[in-house]
Amino acid sequence: MTKTIIECNDVNFRYEHSTVLENISLDVKEGEFWALIGPNGSGKSTLINIILGLLKADKGTVKLFGQNVDSFKQRERIGYVSQKSNSFNSGFPATVLEVVKSGLTRKVGLFKGFSKHDEQKALDSLRIVKMEDFASKNIGELSGGQQQRVFIARALVGEPDLLIMDEPTVGIDQKNVASFYSMLNELNGEHGIAILLVTHEIDLVTELATHVACLNRSIHFHGMQSDYKKMNDTDISLWYGHPVRRVHQEQKGI
């Protein structure tokens, strides 16, 4: 039986003056690829932060791998990739290999340094994202798309069961976005890693994801990708609060 790895049950959250999330219930199971879509300010990043334990829900519960998020200790089972612009200073003196190895920090444990085996793991992880030739390069010398691949390698190095990504393609050009998503598809299909991806690119990602959740303060739709595709654009526009027209990939030539 497939296990549930994320369980959000009736989650509510409000910032000082406004309610951001209302009655959110969402389950992500092993091996699933979820696309979490919604307009700006719909609460997508807030929900991700609650799932990761960075924010605390006002009401409701979040469980990761069956444990309450507050007491969840097996953090190495989760790989996380944030929006590139938020996460690091491009002038930081670090090589790609150093950055990827840092993904093993928790797994290696306190008071210990990285071993040769850890270095090999980091190189293997870079190979998965096709960045092994850049291991000794300074992270700031890479393009936005290459940096995001490195951050995925960092998230993968601990061999997680779940990959959570918050708009990882912000600031990446369109050509690289397509190859980035096909890599995610490979990670999910071939390596069996469950993925929860927050994105704006509804056309591209909903073709790849196995499941889709539409969020705008509350969840308006969640289910299989095939069911999402059957929805008409008018309904989706209503949830978004502005007109939305989905373009199929065949039309885009991808």
Added chain:
Amino acid sequence: MISALFTYEFLQNAFLSGLIIGVIAPLLGLFIVVRRLALIADALSHVALAGIAGSLFLSQSVLMFSALNPVYLGMASAVGGSLLIEKLRGAYKHFEELAIPIILSTGIGFGAIFISLAKGFGSDLVGYLFGSVSAVSRQDLWVVVIIAVVVVAFIRFFYKEMFALSFDKEYAKVSGINGKFIQIVFMIIVALVIGASMRIVGILLVSSLMTIPVAAAMQLAKSFKGALVYSIVIGELSVLIGLFSAFHLDIAPGGTIVITSIIILLLVLGWTKMKGKQPSKKAKEEFA
């Protein structure tokens, strides 16, 4: 200076303390700079000034304090300052940098009060402000040695956590690294190093030994480990050249050490600029 080094204990103390500080100040400095906290060292050194001035004042007026080494109170107040900075950064989550000028001004304020109350301290205080080759006692040297052991042990055991926290705080938090505990220990250690370095470099210049070698190293290094090694090498060079010049010119070593590090920084900047202007081999081939 070499023959004098074997003859005079005070010179040995200054030289050995300088060599140790040349390693530990830039070692911590790299983590301070990459976390954009360069001004914290300045704030803490000014809090240390308040402690030193307070101790010198008390030694004049209370008999019990006359035998107390002012460095201890300086260190204690720097540690207190580091904890207060952390507390204030928590209180002003969106303006964390506000904590630094608040603590810096508090340090200067108390320092000025104690100096005024004591009607000045003469050469004693000047030694603490700008460093002194002759003021380092064997006891001061031992304090520096103990603090160096603590610093090296901390970096050895928490290197990977410190790197993860410095590179990407949010990711480190998500991966379950206890950033709060490590940050507090780190701040206390920074305060101790500032206290330990005061005798040689001086309160007003100690932060520069933590930041200028790092600024030069970051121009040269591609990797974090590389930046660490370059920072220490430049820190050591600055201390050695600075101490030799201070001894021969009979001036405060703080100034000579810092100016040496500034000269090295300028040379590095000039060299990297020249290197940047030179067409690469690939570009030359393409042009040909």
